[in-house]
Every structure is written in structure tokens, then in C-alpha cells.
Amino acid sequence: MSKPRGNLSKSEAVRDRLPPAGQPAAPDAPPPAFHEGPLTRLGQAWSRFWFRPADPVGLHAVRMLAGTLFLCWLLAYAGHVQELFGLNGWFDAEAYAEAHRLAAQERAAGESAVPQAGWSLLFAVGHSPAALTAVYWLSVVVVALFTLGLWARLTGVLTWLVVGSFTVNPALGSDADALLIVLAFYLMVGYLFLGQWRRGRRLPYRIFGSTEALLLGRRDDGAGPPPSMAANAALRLLQVHFAIILVTTGLHKLQFGEWWGGLALWFPLYPPLETTLEQAREHAGNASLFLALLSIATYAVLAWEIGFPAFAWRRGWWRLVLIGGALIGWLGASLLYRVPGFGPALLIGCLSYLTDDEWRAVTGLLPRLPGLSALARWLPAVPDEEPVKVGSR
Amino acid sequence: MAQPRQTPAPPVPRWLLWAASVVILAHLLAVGAHALAAQSGPWPTPFGISNAEPPKAAELADKHAAKPYLSALRMPQDYHFASNQPVFPGITFEVRLKDERGEVLKTLKFPDEKANGWVRHRQALLARNLGNDQPVAPRQGGVVLPAPGQELPKHLIWDPLDPNQPPRPGQMLKLVERDDNELISIQMKQPMGSVYRPSEWELLVARAIARRMCREHGAAKAQVIRHAQNPITPAALILPDPNMAYAPELLSDFGDFPR
Numbered sequence: 075m076s077k078p079r080g081n082l083s084k085s086e087a088v089r090d091r092l093p094p095a096g097q098p099a100a101p102d103a104p105p106p107a108f109h110e111g112p113l114t115r116l117g118q119a120w121s122r123f124w125f126r127p128a129d130p131v132g133l134h135a136v137r138m139l140a141g142t143l144f145l146c147w148l149l150a151y152a153g154h155v156q157e158l159f160g161l162n163g164w165f166d167a168e169a170y171a172e173a174h175r176l177a178a179q180e181r182a183a184g185e186s187a188v189p190q191a192g193w194s195l196l197f198a199v200g201h202s203p204a205a206l207t208a209v210y211w212l213s214v215v216v217v218a219l220f221t222l223g224l225w226a227r228l229t230g231v232l233t234w235l236v237v238g239s240f241t242v243n244p245a246l247g248s249d250a251d252a253l254l255i256v257l258a259f260y261l262m263v264g265y266l267f268l269g270q271w272r273r274g275r276r277l278p279y280r281i282f283g284s285t286e287a288l289l290l291g292r293r294d295d296g297a298g299p300p301p302s303m304a305a306n307a308a309l310r311l312l313q314v315h316f317a318i319i320l321v322t323t324g325l326h327k328l329q330f331g332e333w334w335g336g337l338a339l340w341f342p343l344y345p346p347l348e349t350t351l352e353q354a355r356e357h358a359g360n361a362s363l364f365l366a367l368l369s370i371a372t373y374a375v376l377a378w379e380i381g382f383p384a385f386a387w388r389r390g391w392w393r394l395v396l397i398g399g400a401l402i403g404w405l406g407a408s409l410l411y412r413v414p415g416f417g418p419a420l421l422i423g424c425l426s427y428l429t430d431d432e433w434r435a436v437t438g439l440l441p442r443l444p445g446l447s448a449l450a451r452w453l454p455a456v457p458d459e460e461p462v463k464v465g466s467r
Numbered sequence: 468m469a470q471p472r473q474t475p476a477p478p479v480p481r482w483l484l485w486a487a488s489v490v491i492l493a494h495l496l497a498v499g500a501h502a503l504a505a506q507s508g509p510w511p512t513p514f515g516i517s518n519a520e521p522p523k524a525a526e527l528a529d530k531h532a533a534k535p536y537l538s539a540l541r542m543p544q545d546y547h548f549a550s551n552q553p554v555f556p557g558i559t560f561e562v563r564l565k566d567e568r569g570e571v572l573k574t575l576k577f578p579d580e581k582a583n584g585w586v587r588h589r590q591a592l593l594a595r596n597l598g599n600d601q602p603v604a605p606r607q608g609g610v611v612l613p614a615p616g617q618e619l620p621k622h623l624i625w626d627p628l629d630p631n632q633p634p635r636p637g638q639m640l641k642l643v644e645r646d647d648n649e650l651i652s653i654q655m656k657q658p659m660g661s662v663y664r665p666s667e668w669e670l671l672v673a674r675a676i677a678r679r680m681c682r683e684h685g686a687a688k689a690q691v692i693r694h695a696q697n698p699i700t701p702a703a704l705i706l707p708d709p710n711m712a713y714a715p716e717l718l719s720d721f722g723d724f725p726r
Contacts, residue, residue, distance in 0.1 A: 150585035169675035238541035346557030
């Protein structure tokens, strides 16, 4: 800590903002527990992975991105709230009751084909169009506050309730909903515990949170936010859950011959009811080449999903595979599969793998962009004496 | 040099880390068990195409712990996404709103071309619920006699197409009720596995759609018609007769549902 600032490397400078070595908050210090016993190394690795205090800038960034997505998702349904979410809508109260009966019959017969609805706050107000509309707009406000980082502990819980409630309809369930609820849940967990271990905090702070998570974390005294074990653990949970999702969906694809045959992407390219035989035969002249390219693309999707855990935590050029793959996935989900929300959620999930250093590098670049210099006071401190080596390990 | 502005947090006690580790491990095991507990397939078996049961350990863990826990967190998904299934018929539906006398007042089509992409996607998902026809299990044996004073049970099936005629564009399937003997007779004339019935879920959704449309537009009843088409297969690129890879659009009439 006594080195002159000008000689500090990027990681050393960042470390300088953290509590002294030996304290649990030091990122590269030995982990706070699991020092002894027969499984010491495994325990240390486990502890380092889950409980290393981290700069919460990553959690804040994922919150802002996910919150923006939740807002777009909610606002897209403005004007269609009754039909999509009301108990007089497409799936009305009678349908819920019938579905419940059908599910009970199937359970008795040892089957489970009927999708089941879980809990939803909307069930309490779904019969009243006025109340449903009020809850909808209140939800928009809550999600907006959470996106900004205001009272994030409380608004995080409410945002999770909102996302859970608006994804309950069993007849309208989208693949993207699964990713939205995962994002909302781990963000809620992160903000519930963020800063709770600090001394001298009052009850309102511990219940509601504060404004210190505003945007990417406030910087009113020139220092960055204190490192947090909760921020790290929440992002790690999101990362591991996300890896499980991608491997599972990749392996699920292998249950279909069209994926093995490298032809799966043909079908969203030429969707039924919209494609004429002439359109489908547009590449008949060079069918072999076209099908070969299609199979390469199909296998690239499979390789990216099934191999995801092998590169998601690697830095350097692997970040191109991670983020590039997510961007291509966004394009595919939007243009080919026409599942809005899935692509952005996929990208945000992949961005959750970025480390503190990488997030600091990204947020450090933001104020240098034209028109964004005003952001500087809202961003965590970034030492600027050395360019950030994103690729270094 | 920038200094931390808060008092450093006190060291976290070891018991808390152990407790957090147990919670994290249990949570992720629940997520993994639930993903593993989904049926796989369909796979070819000596008895035909069938889904395979999940591993027993995952199934038990899921049934007794993971599923209830994840359902409470609103994360009951097993990540076997619907869009993973490549060959799925395209499905839309139309609703013909009628008055008391059966006169058509209005016809509405969904997904609505004028709706934004997110809403249209939800409407497409709704339509997809109507495309889950089930093959009717073949009936064995000869003529069945009903018990004295009783009727034979009736089965709701899609009136099958003539197997000797190729399907025509715009051809409409009707839902019909047939008893066991009629079903045996139909199945004898049809290729194996070509008699279908709507699933209970399909009928449930069709009724819900009709109710909603009647409520919104003040109609006395609503007729729900499904438009479906199997996808054109890649064989269209290489077959000498590409029409072999093409199936025409087929309409299926769920019938009139009262308000």
C-alpha cells in the first residue's frame, strides 16, 4: 500500500481501494475460511469462487441491463394487459380452474403433461381491469426504480415478484420467461445481502437499501464502492445457473434428429404458413453447399451451448466467443425464432461472467464516449495510469 | 490514493460460510435435478417411438424437493425449451364470432399482424397450444356390445381424411364423436397411427379463447378454427418431385363454443 500511485498496475491500484490484507474483504487474500482439513484445496477453491469479496460494479451493471430488459418487456404489453394477464383474458379464471382439475387428474394417473401455473400477485387483482392496470403501471415504476438502483434491496424483491407474476400464464409461456425469472431472482438475492454485513447501518438501510447502488454505484467521495461477498455470490449463482441452462438446452437439442443431422436451422429459416415451395427451393441450385453451411451453423450452436462452461469463465480471446456467441444468439432468437427477450437475456447472462476488472474497463470507457461524460461522477473509480489488460489472466 | 470510505466489514464467521455453502449447493442441486428429471425423447424402441423416463434418483429428488422448491421461486423450468424442437407445425387460429342464430358477425385472425412483436409472439404461443393432437390408440378385437341399459363410450376425434386422396389446400377437419365400434371401423380403414384426437389441453385453450372473444365482442358464440401446416422439409432441395416435401395448410374446426 505504500507504493507511489504512479507505479501501480491496474490490479494493484484496484486492490488499494480494498481493506488491508488479512481482512476478509481483500480480493486476492486467502479466502476467509476452509484453511484446514482434508479437503483444504477444494475448500479454498470453493471459498475463492463463491465468497471472494468483489467490486459490486458487475452486479450493478447486470442490474441496469436486466432492469432495462424487464422494462422493455413490460412496456411492450401496455394496452394488452387485460388479454394477456387478466383473469378475463385469453386464459381466464375458468381456464385456470379447468387446468387445475386436469393437472390433478393427470397427477393421479402418474402423468404431468399439463403446464401448471404457480403463484402470481395478479390473481388478486386479475378480475378487475382497473386494479390490474394500476398494478401493471405500479410494476413499471418498481422495475424502473430497481433499474436505476434506488432502494434496490426493496425494489429488487418487488421486481422479482413482478417478473414472477407476469410470467405465470401457462398458455402463454415463452422460452425467454425462464431467463427473465433467473435474472430477477439472483439480482434480488444479490441486493438483499449487499452491504448487510457492514457495521453501523440503520434498520431502514438494512430493509430498503439506499441510493448507493444508483446506476453503477455512487462515487461521491472519489472512492469506489466497498467490495462485497454478496455481489460476488449472487453473480456466481447466476453464472452457474446460466451454465446449467445452456448445457441442458444444448443436450436437449441432441434429442432431435434434425440437430444431429445439422438441419435444425432450416425450419426457422423457412417457417410453415409463411413459406412457399418456391421460396424453400431458392437454394436448390447449390443445395449441397447450402446444406453444408447450414450444418456448420447448426453444429456451432450445439458446440457453443454444450461447451459453454469450458469457456465462460476464461478470459482473453475467449471473451469473444462468449459475447460474440451471445450476440449471434440474440440475432438468431430475434430474427429466426422470433422470441423477443430471449436474445437480450442471453447476452446479459453472458455479461455476468465479466470480472470486476473487465467491468471497470468497460465503465471506464463510458465517460469517454461522446455525450456520456456526465456519467463520470456516477461511475466507480477507475485508475487510469495504465490501459486495462482485459486478456490477462 | 483512494481509500475505502466505509469501515471495513468484520470478518465473516466460519459457520456462516458453511451455512451459505450448504444453501448454495442445495439450490444448485435442485436446479440440476429438475433439469435432469425431464423425460427425454422421443426415442425409437422395439415397441415404437416413445419417451424415456428420467433417471430415478433425479426423478425422486425432483418430485419430493426440487420441484416444490423451484416452483415456489417461480423457476420450475427444466430448460427443455419449446424452440429446441425443430419440426413443429406452423399454427395460427381464427375466431368466427356469431350471433344467436349462428350468423357470422366478425372473423378475427391470430396472431394479429398489427400487434407489436412481443404481443404477436404471445399470440403465437397461444396458437401453439392448439397444435397438440394425440394419436388415438388402436382398438383391438371385434364388435363391442354395450352393457345392458348403457351406451358405448364416445370418443372425440378429428374426422380422418380419405387415405386414398392427398390432402387438399384449405381442407377442413371436423371434430366428431365416435363410439368404440365406429372407432374400430375407422381405424381399420386408415393407416396405422393416422387417427388423431385433440388433447384435453387443446380443448381447454380453445374454450378459453372462445369465451374471451365472446366477452370482448358481445357475441353469442364463437367458432374456433385452427390453421396448421407442417414445415417444408430440406428434402425439397434435392427431391426430383419437391411436392413430396410439402404439406398443404390444413384447417381444423373445434366447433362453436357458447359464451
